[in-house]
Amino acid sequence: MDATQVIFIVSAALIVVSALMVVTSRNLVHAALWLISALFGVAILYVLLEAGFLAVVQVVVYIGAIAIMFIFAVMLTRRDMLDKGPQVNASWPVALGLCLLTFVGLGFLLSRFGDKFSHLPGALPPNLDPLLALGNALVSPQAFVLPFEVASVLLLAALVGAVYVARNHK
Amino acid sequence: MQNPWLYIGLFLVVGAIIPVVPIVFSALISPKKPNKIKQSTYECGMETVGDSWVQFRADYYIFALVFLVFDVETVFLFPWALSLKALPIFAVFEGVLFIMILIVGLVYTWRKGMLEWA
Amino acid sequence: MDLFLTDPIKMVYDWLMQLLTGWGLPGAVANVLLILVGIVVLIIVAMTIDIMLVWLERKVVARFQGRLGPNRVGLFGLLQPIPDIIKLIIKEDITPTGADKVVFNMAPILSLASVIFLWAVIPLAATVYGADLNVGLLYLVAAGALGTLSIIMAGWASNNKYAVLGAYRQVATMLSFEIPMIAALLIPTILASSLSLKTITTAQGGVWFFWLSPLGALIFLVAAIAELGRSPFDLNEGESEIVSGYHIEYTGMKFGLFFAGELLHAFTFGAFIGILFFGGWSFFGIERIPGLGWMASSPYFGAVAVLLKGVFFYWVIMWIKYTVPRIRIDHMLAFNWKFLTPLSFVLLMVTAMVNRLLQDFANTPQWPIYVGGMFLSNILIGWITIEILRVYGRKQKAKEPVHPAAKSVAAPSAGHH
C-alpha cells in the first residue's frame, strides 16, 4: 500500500460518509455543508488523477457557487425546512432497495470486467501541458469548439429561464 | 522538481489546524461564567421577536444566479485565455463570441429590471 | 555561500535533508517532514505580518482621523498588538443559545484558514515560494470561495437576524464582485499565457503588466476591495442598522480570528496586486541599473519588494477605506452588474484581440508598438466609458424632477447618489 492509496481511501471514506449525511440529514443547511465536504473529497480525487485544473474548478464552481446557491435557496424557503415531519417520503424503503440494487448491479458488472479495469495509469506524455492541451481542445475546430459555444448558449438559456422563473410576478 | 500538490495538500492541513490553536488556548484560560442573559441573542438590547430564520428577499437569489452562470463561464475562459498566444486568430473570436453570448444574458436580466432592487 | 545568496531555501533543505537521512529516516518521510517545517515557518511569518498589521491599521486610521494612535506600549506603540491579543485570549467565549454550535465554531477557523491558504502560492522571489501551481490564479479564486462559505456559515449558525442579514449582504457583494475580479485575473493570464503566479511574475521581467493593462489593474483593485468587504463596500458592518454583521455574536478569540483574517486578506490581496500587475519580486527597476544586476537574482531583495508592494497597496486600500463613505447595497450591486462587469468583459475581449494582433512585436526591437498599443487601447476604453457615463449622468439629471427638499438643503449630500 503506497501513499496515493492511503490518500484515496481516506478521501473515498470522506466522500461516502459525507454523501450519506447529505441524503439523511434532517437539517438542509447541514445537508448542503455535507455536500460541500463530499465535493471537496471529489476534488482530492481529481488531484490524484492528475487533473489539477478540474480539482480547482470543482472548488470554484461547486463550493463557491453551487453550494452557496443551495444554502441561499434553503434559507429563502425556510418555513418548510423547520426539521419537522418526515424528511423522506412514504416509499423510501422501495427507493432504498432500488439504490442497493443499483449499487450491487454496478458492482457485479464491474467485477465481471475485473481484469479489464485493474490496470494502473500510464505516465502522462512528458511534454504535455494539460492546461494548454485543454485550451487547444476547446477551441480547435477538429475538437470541441461546438460544445464550447453550445455550453455558452446553454448557460444563456439557463440564465434567461431562471431569471424569468424566479422573477417576482407582481 | 516536486509535485506541488503534495505541498498544497499539506498546506491545507496545516493552514486549517493553525487557527484552531488560539481558540483552544483561549478556551483553556478564559473564564466561563455563562448565564441566560449573556447567552441570549444580541439584537441591540431589544428582545428578540420570533424566530431568527425569517424569510429574506429573493433579490439576493437573482444575483447569486447571475453570478453562478458567469462563474461557470469563466471556467471555460481560463483554458482559452491561457492558450491564446499559440492559437490561430479565429480562436480569439471564438472566445469573444462565447463572451458575447453571455453578455446577451446579462443584458436580458438588465432589461427585465432584475438588477434593480425592487 | 553563493547558494545562500541566490537560493537559501534549497540550501537549508539540502542541509536538513542530509542531516535527516543521515539519522536513518527514509527520503520520502524526511521530505514530507521538511515540507511541513517549511509550511509552518511560512505560516508563522504570515501570522507575524498579520499581528503587525493590527498596529499598522490602528496607527494609520488614527493618522487619517488626526489622532496619534497607539503610542504607549513599546516604541511608537509597536508592541500594542501583544496586549490586544492577550485581551482577546482571556475574554470569555460566549456562544448564544440556539446557535448551531459546530458550524458556529467552524466558521471563524475557515475564515482565517481561507486567507492563510493563499500564502501557499505567493512567489516571494524566484527561488522562494511555496508551490508553483500551474493553476495558481484559480487556486486564489478557490480560496476566496472558502472565505465566502465561512461568512454564510457564520451568519447562519449565529441564530441572529442581524447576522443573517449581514451575511446575505456580504455574500451577495463577494459573489457579485468575484466576476469582474476573475475577468481582471484573465488579463494577466492572456498576457503571460500561464496561470502560474511565478510564470506571470517572470513574464513581467520586461514590462510590468500595469503598463499593458492599467484598466485591468484598476478593476482588480476595486473588485478586491469589495471582495475584502472593506469600505466603501463594508455593508456587513452598518453600525447604525445591523451592528457588526455576520460576526455580531462572536466574542473573544473567535472574533479575533475574523479580524485577523480580514487584515491579512487585505494585505495578501495587496501583495497579489503587486505580483499580478506590478512585477512581483522585481525590485522597482533598480536592479536594471548596470552593476546592480545581482539584485535581480537575490531572493532577499525580491521578498522585500513583494512585501513592500503589498504594504503599499494595503495602504491604498486603507486610504480608500478611511476616505470614502460606504454606499447602499442596491447601489453597490448595480455598480457591479451594470458598470464593472460589462466594462471588465469588454476590456477582456479587447485585450485578447489587441494582444493577439500585436504580440509578434513583443520581443522584438519594435516592442514599443506592442506596449503602446496595449496601453492606448486601455486608455481608449477608459475614455469611452467616462464619456458614456457623462452622457448617461446628464440624461438622468435632466429626467429627475428637482426634489423640493433639495432646493432648501445645501448641495453636498445630493452629490452622492
Added chain:
Amino acid sequence: MIPLSWYLYLAAALFSIGLFGVLARRNAIAIFLGIELMLNAVNVNLVAFWRYSSNPGLMDGQVFAIIVFAVAAAEVAVGLALVISVYRRRNTVIADEIDLMKW
C-alpha cells in the same frame, strides 16, 4: 498506485447514494442535492477513464467533465429558481405537494 476499478466502485457508490436522495427525499431542494451527487459520480468516472486511457494526451474526458460542470450549474440555476417560484405561490417545497400538473 491505484487501479482504475477503485474509482469505478467509488463512483458507483456515490451514484447510488445520490439516487437514494433523489428518490426518497421529500424536500425538492434535497432532491437537487442528490442530483449533484450523481453528477459528481459521473464526473469521477469521466476523469478516471481519461487518466487511464491509452492516450491521456487527448483531453476528451476533461472537456466532458467541464461540460458536466456547466450542465450542473444550469440545472441548479433553473431548478432552484423553480423551487423558489413554487414556494412563493404555493408555500411549499415538498415535492409530493407540488402536484399542479396532475390535475
